Amino acid sequence: MELFELQAKIADLEQQIAELPAGSVTKKTINGNMYFYHRWTENKKRREKYIPAEEVDSFQKQVERRKALEKELKVLQKQLPKKSVSAVSAHTFATNIRTGEALRTFSASVRKYRKRECFRQLHDYIYGEQQDKVFILYGLRRTGKTTMIRQIFVEMSDAELSKAAFIQITARDTLADVNRDLKTLEEQGFRYVFLDEVTLMEDFIEGAALFSDVFATCGMKIVLSGTDSLGFLFTEDEQLYDRCILLHTTLIPYREFESVLGIHGIDEYIRYGGTMSLGGVHYNETSTFASKKSADEYVDTAIARNIQHSLRCYQYEGHFRHLRDLYERNELTSAINRVVEDINHRFTLEVLTQDWKSHDLGISASNLRRDRENPTDILDRVDLVAVTDSLRKLLEIRNKAEQTLALDDIHAAEIKEYLDLLDLTREIDVLHLPDVSRKSSRTVIAQPGLRYAQADALIRSLLLDETFSALSLPERTAVQERILTEIRGRMLEDIVLLETKLANPKKQVFVLQFSVGEFDMVVFDPVAGSCQSFEIKHSTEIASQQYRHLIDEEKCAQTEHRYGPITGKFVLYRGESQVVEGIQYRNVEEYLRSLA
Known part of the structure; x- marks a missing residue:
């Protein structure tokens, strides 16, 4: 294998490994019942998280996949000639640094990728005048942050690239390590330094002023990137106040979904939109939100972990407020997931019950009766009261066996505050006439694929209710598709409202x-x-x-x-x-x- 191909393969493997869960799956017997847990080590502490029984097989496969990729990575790394690790002697650095030709290899696979609209802001910072500020590139996982950095390397001339360095931060690194490495890079004439996943350092939030006050003011262009959006917001509010440029990548509007990924159609965006993941011709099957399991995994790893890491590192854990008990009992991840699901459940319930009460279901029934291919009067025969009651009961489903602390309105409100800060949720005003004093709002999930995956799963559960048990398969299918059409219609409204508001x-x-x-x-x-x-x-x-x-x-x-x-x-x-x-x-x- 050529060196170029070998390095590209290694970079690809490292990226795949980073997206898979570390650790192992264990089981416990409690009161005669078997429960499964994800166990891993984080910051020298053992962590555990409950895994629902129906997700164990899928999760175990992900763990095994990571271990297999790690073995493959070790084999390939042994084939690397020592000089190709970095253009600078690797042993002089405490952190993992790529420079020189290694950056060409690192960026090669994104050469043909289309660029996000916000790429221009990063480009202008790198090639613009000195500002004595650092550039913060942040957002939820799979929204294009590292790809944008690699696209910058693609555009660099040989002379510029010789002055560029990419530092892959790990949880083992400290600000002291980074400080020493940056001083070495500065002495060797490096001008462009990119630090990826910088918030993994436990002491980042409290000491981030180092990057602006010491290195940016001396002429370095410093780009800090990572998925810990909340941590960056805390940092910008204190250590880097007025000394940073923020670029948030989480929100991906329809036009970017279409132009960057090359995937056309609003229904594709409704069902799968929200990340920059692309699986070629199998996009639908490999999308982050292709199923409820994958959507829930995204909430756990990209959203819940984001919030908890920030709270743990900020003000010596002084910002947990009412969420501390949930965190200490390892139940905060589950609580965050439940809040996201509740937002979507209420959305689903509102769509269905409002439609049915306002005769729009009569429109659905009429449409089904007049369907040219498969006419049916099924919605004329459904007991709507029973269906609505069934749906309400579904909203109360909780994993009671594993909860030791009730999730109350205060917990939910504080979690919702953090979801708003992450740009995952937005509020749309609902005004009234002629009574102008009335005002309400509805919560929009900014990643439509996440909302659709959870709503779809809820509808599938609904159709298992007794009300539908006597229906034929064609009738059940017709009802499900009709209801999901109503869901897509309301989601389309929310997408248009949100994007119009932002524009x-x-x-x-x-x-x-x-x-x-x-x-x-x-x-x-x-x-x-x-x-x-x-x-x-x-x-x-x-x-x-x-x-x-x-x-x-x-x-x-x-x-x-x-x-x-x-x-x-x-x-x-x-x-x-x-x-x-x-x-x-x-x-x-x-x-x-x-x-x-």
């Missing part, structure tokens, strides 16, 4: 509810004193019923009295853009691409 920071974006009916979205421009109203439909067909609220004279009069003239009335849907009876029908994918 229009000086405007007010909200849902406007009336005594009867609503505008799915209103965009109010306080400077111009005008607004636009929208209906958002997960449909490829046009029907007058879709825009009945937009042409309702009373609703329009109330809206204009409060928010000024309505300068545009739109229906966003999945069909062709056109004008119908004065209403602008616009393809929703075209609309989302246009947002910047």
